[in-house]
Amino acid sequence: xxxxxxxxxxxxxxxxxxxxxxxxxxxxxxxxxxxxxxxxxxxxxxxxxxxxxxxxxxxxxxxxxxxxxxxxxxxxxxxxxxxxxxxxxxxxxxxxxxxxxxxxxxxxxxxxxxxxxxxxxxxxxxxxxxxxxxxxxxxxxxxxxxxxxxxxxxxxxxxxxxxxxxxxxxxxxxxxxxxxxxxxxxxxxxxxxxxxxxxxxxxxxxxxxxxxxxxxxxxxxxxxxxxxxxxxxxxxxxxxxxxxxxxxxxxxxxxxxxxxxxxxxxxxxxxxxxxxxxxxxxxxxxxxxxxxxxxxxxxxxxxxxxxxxxxxxxxxxxxxxxxxxxxxxxxxxxxxxxxxxxxxxxxxxxxxxxxxxxxxxxxxxxxxxxxxxxxxxxxxxxxxxxxxxxxxxxxxxxxxxx
Ligand SMILES: [Mg+2]
Numbered sequence: 001x002x003x004x005x006x007x008x009x010x011x012x013x014x015x016x017x018x019x020x021x022x023x024x025x026x027x028x029x030x031x032x033x034x035x036x037x038x039x040x041x042x043x044x045x046x047x048x049x050x051x052x053x054x055x056x057x058x059x060x061x062x063x064x065x066x067x068x069x070x071x072x073x074x075x076x077x078x079x080x081x082x083x084x085x086x087x088x089x090x091x092x093x094x095x096x097x098x099x100x101x102x103x104x105x106x107x108x109x110x111x112x113x114x115x116x117x118x119x120x121x122x123x124x125x126x127x128x129x130x131x132x133x134x135x136x137x138x139x140x141x142x143x144x145x146x147x148x149x150x151x152x153x154x155x156x157x158x159x160x161x162x163x164x165x166x167x168x169x170x171x172x173x174x175x176x177x178x179x180x181x182x183x184x185x186x187x188x189x190x191x192x193x194x195x196x197x198x199x200x201x202x203x204x205x206x207x208x209x210x211x212x213x214x215x216x217x218x219x220x221x222x223x224x225x226x227x228x229x230x231x232x233x234x235x236x237x238x239x240x241x242x243x244x245x246x247x248x249x250x251x252x253x254x255x256x257x258x259x260x261x262x263x264x265x266x267x268x269x270x271x272x273x274x275x276x277x278x279x280x281x282x283x284x285x286x287x288x289x290x291x292x293x294x295x296x297x298x299x300x301x302x303x304x305x306x307x308x309x310x311x312x313x314x315x316x317x318x319x320x321x322x323x324x325x326x327x328x329x330x331x332x333x334x335x336x337x338x339x340x341x342x343x344x345x346x347x348x349x350x351x352x353x354x355x356x357x358x359x360x361x362x363x364x365x366x367x368x369x370x371x372x373x374x375x376x377x378x379x380x381x382x383x384x385x386x387x388x389x390x391x392x393x394x395x396x397x398x399x400x401x402x
Contacts, residue, residue, distance in 0.1 A: 052337030052365015057263035063385030132203030299345030337365025
């Protein structure tokens with residue numbers, strides 16, 4: 001996978017004033033302000049997961065607006081680091097700013113698929129398959145990132161309904177958001193048939209069956225040409241018994257979470273569920289061959305590396321803008337609700353710059369109070385507001401956080 005670099009920065013948030021007043025849910029609990037404003041070069045920062053930490057099914061979790069407003073008001077840098085996605089960063093940031101009452105920018109926001117921006121260079125003029133998300137929202141996100149030729153499974157089934165026989169149920173859905181294929185599927189002349197150069201699962205697929213069939217077809221194809229089959233498949237004289245040895249497209253997943261917190265009282269299957277399902281189909285088809293793919297998103301180190309670069313850059317701009325000296329970032333507090341992704345990733349991550357990542361688990365999402373987390377955090381607290389209080393206390397905060 002190409003190296004992931006920091007996206008170019010654009011603008012900083014407006015200067016903080018009356019931020020606590022902006023918080024719509026600030027009546028329950030709040031930090032008391034102190035005349036002691038911290039040294040703006042404080043060497044710590046925060047990374048917050050969103051679902052189950054700041055929001056639950058689109059509604060703010062009590063204490064979340066206050067926690068962010070407090071950090072914002074005191075120039076303590078933070079980023080939002082989510083395995084969610086499905087919309088462009090600009091749209092999501094605007095929604096979140098409104099809901100949480102704190103100005104956010106794309107520069108302190110990393111979604112599961114944000115690091116895919118860095119892959120545009122090698123694929124700009126190629127044709128990619130993008131799946132997941134509502135309608136063709138993720139196609140539009142990919143195009144905003146710079147990918148020029150983006151096909152969705154909906155485009156394919158509308159042009160070739162026979163590719164999956166049980167297509168009637170979703171046909172109205174697909175009709176609204178499909179486009180003609182850049183090249184038709186030509187079974188008799190593969191040289192002039194649709195060729196896919198990379199497959200990106202941007203967000204949770206909505207139609208697992210169709211997406212599974214099309215991704216499987218591509219993984220079994222010759223050179224990524226839809227409707228072909230590689231002669232190398234199953235050849236025991238080749239590596240991996242010939243599977244994925246014939247120019248098939250690279251496969252990328254943006255989010256490994258098996259479960260995530262929704263409005264239902266039990267966690268629901270996430271993109272990791274789709275990946276496990278596809279893995280099962282692949283195992284059955286290939287008799288257990290390895291499935292080559294690239295997975296980003298928490299807990300994978302590539303996402304934490306990317307996040308730390310984003311945070312470093314954002315912090316340098318933010319603190320520099322407020323007249324501070326910008327020293328070393330010593331510690332990042334990762335606040336999350338999912339032991340398997342947020343906590344595991346923070347615990348395992350080894351920063352190239354010596355920054356320590358400290359994991360804080362909250363009880364407002366996937367983690368069920370009273371159970372033993374699969375990956376042990378530094379501390380378990382009730383919610384994000386308690387997480388921030390605990391962390392600033394650990395850092396020897398001079399103001400009061402009641
Ligand atoms: Mg979460």
